[in-house]
Amino acid sequence: MLETNLGWNDILFMLKGAGVTLSITAWAMLGGTILGMAFGLARTTLPWWLNAPLGAVLDVLRSVPLLIQFVLANSFKSIIGVNASAFTVACVMLSLYTASYCSEIVRGGILAVPATTRRAARSLGMTYRQDLAHIVFPMALRVALPNWIGLVLSVMKDTALVLWIGIVELLRASQIVVTRLQEPLLVLSVAGLIYFLMSFPVARLGARLEKRWHEND
Amino acid sequence: MIEIENVRKSFGPLEVLKGVSLAVQKGEVLSIIGGSGSGKSTLLMCINGLEPIQGGRILVDGTDVHAPGTDLNRLRRRIGIVFQQWNAFPHLTVLENVMLAPRKVLGKGRREAEEIAAKNLRHVGLGEKLSVYPSKLSGGQQQRMAIARALAMSPDYMLFDEVTSALDPQLVGEVLDTLRMLSDEGMTMILVTHEIRFARDVSDRVAFFHKGVIHEIGPAREVIGNPQMPETIDFLKSVL
Numbered sequence A: 001m002l003e004t005n006l007g008w009n010d011i012l013f014m015l016k017g018a019g020v021t022l023s024i025t026a027w028a029m030l031g032g033t034i035l036g037m038a039f040g041l042a043r044t045t046l047p048w049w050l051n052a053p054l055g056a057v058l059d060v061l062r063s064v065p066l067l068i069q070f071v072l073a074n075s076f077k078s079i080i081g082v083n084a085s086a087f088t089v090a091c092v093m094l095s096l097y098t099a100s101y102c103s104e105i106v107r108g109g110i111l112a113v114p115a116t117t118r119r120a121a122r123s124l125g126m127t128y129r130q131d132l133a134h135i136v137f138p139m140a141l142r143v144a145l146p147n148w149i150g151l152v153l154s155v156m157k158d159t160a161l162v163l164w165i166g167i168v169e170l171l172r173a174s175q176i177v178v179t180r181l182q183e184p185l186l187v188l189s190v191a192g193l194i195y196f197l198m199s200f201p202v203a204r205l206g207a208r209l210e211k212r213w214h215e216n217d
Numbered sequence B: 001m002i003e004i005e006n007v008r009k010s011f012g013p014l015e016v017l018k019g020v021s022l023a024v025q026k027g028e029v030l031s032i033i034g035g036s037g038s039g040k041s042t043l044l045m046c047i048n049g050l051e052p053i054q055g056g057r058i059l060v061d062g063t064d065v066h067a068p069g070t071d072l073n074r075l076r077r078r079i080g081i082v083f084q085q086w087n088a089f090p091h092l093t094v095l096e097n098v099m100l101a102p103r104k105v106l107g108k109g110r111r112e113a114e115e116i117a118a119k120n121l122r123h124v125g126l127g128e129k130l131s132v133y134p135s136k137l138s139g140g141q142q143q144r145m146a147i148a149r150a151l152a153m154s155p156d157y158m159l160f161d162e163v164t165s166a167l168d169p170q171l172v173g174e175v176l177d178t179l180r181m182l183s184d185e186g187m188t189m190i191l192v193t194h195e196i197r198f199a200r201d202v203s204d205r206v207a208f209f210h211k212g213v214i215h216e217i218g219p220a221r222e223v224i225g226n227p228q229m230p231e232t233i234d235f236l237k238s239v240l
């Protein structure tokens, strides 16, 4: 009944694209989370005259459409003669974009830790760093994790935009298959399923951790 | 010995401590009573350097708390403080709450820190709750845990800031019993409290704090039983 020309080779091709999607997502989350933690912490501690410019830069990264950032960065790279692959540009730009969102998540988590709890930690003789490491970060993590999981899922979908700078990730691979087979509904359904299968474990993991923590609240 | 000499402290334009002088001897229990907003909490936080001061000085065993070179983290090991809010570390079990500072601040090993923590928790009657998370404790138990957490540092002084004020009435007794036990053991304590009768029973001296200064101070029974200043009389009338 269902006649299709979609073969294993096509699916394999799309899975390779999915691999690229995963790898860009992983790099972006790694870079974005490290930078986001640094920026988020900085935003809660820096004096206003350093905080304001940092906040402005992060605002720009958040508000300019990612597609424009990719294309601009990719062109700019050739202008200033940096020899970086489109993949590298994609990872770097997506890391910065992720960092701008992650910094807000981290900032919110840190500000959610009551000042009185931090004062109790300091009153025991803990240093500023010990308070951060043993009290603030673990407590902030519980507030930030659901938002961070949401960020992972949204970044994974945002990676589709890198096809505009010539990277063949899952969506681009699917388009290529669609063009060849002229079976958009089936191919895009398969692509959607693959996106779902990549996102689902992340969402589940988040839900599991949240549940475990809430048992202690 | 804690020596507070003519201490002045402001928050912006609001002067909260207007020249407070006070000395607390080793082994003494001093209660501070007074209206809310009179600066009692602020004074306690100045003693362990959680708040800076603008004038005067505070010496703890001769160490000038607010001198530029003073290592406050080191000083705070010797001064325990328990606040009105319970302030448990919610992501750690009761045992871990109490172990944390001995491990990280005093550099004790895991085993030793565990022993110290368990000993102090048993001391305040929480020996059965070691592996529980604070959220499972009543307010009174959380407050006793906070006391054990401070005691685990083996402090020379303990400061208590209205530790029963946020508790349901039926839980106040168990925390006061813990304080009484510490006083019986000879702990040097400064106790900000609204429990006037308790203050009279456990303290050596009582200080009445009013408008940023110590308005009246003396032996507990005299200040509470036979106050001299009209403001003290009015205050005691309003709370007893």
Ligand SMILES: Nc1ncnc2c1ncn2[C@@H]1O[C@H](COP(=O)(O)OP(=O)(O)O)[C@@H](O)[C@H]1O
Pocket (backbone or CB within 6 Å): B011, B014, B016, B035, B036, B037, B038, B039, B040, B041, B042, B043
């Ligand atoms: N961090 C702060 N910033 C500004 N004002 C404060 C701060 N802490 C306390 N105050 C003010 O200082 C006064 C004394 O406060 P506090 O020491 O808490 O009084 P008490 O403990 O006797 O009730 C109050 O008027 C209070 O509003």
Ligand SMILES: [Mg+2]
Pocket (backbone or CB within 6 Å): B037, B040, B041, B042, B161, B162
């Ligand atoms: Mg107070």
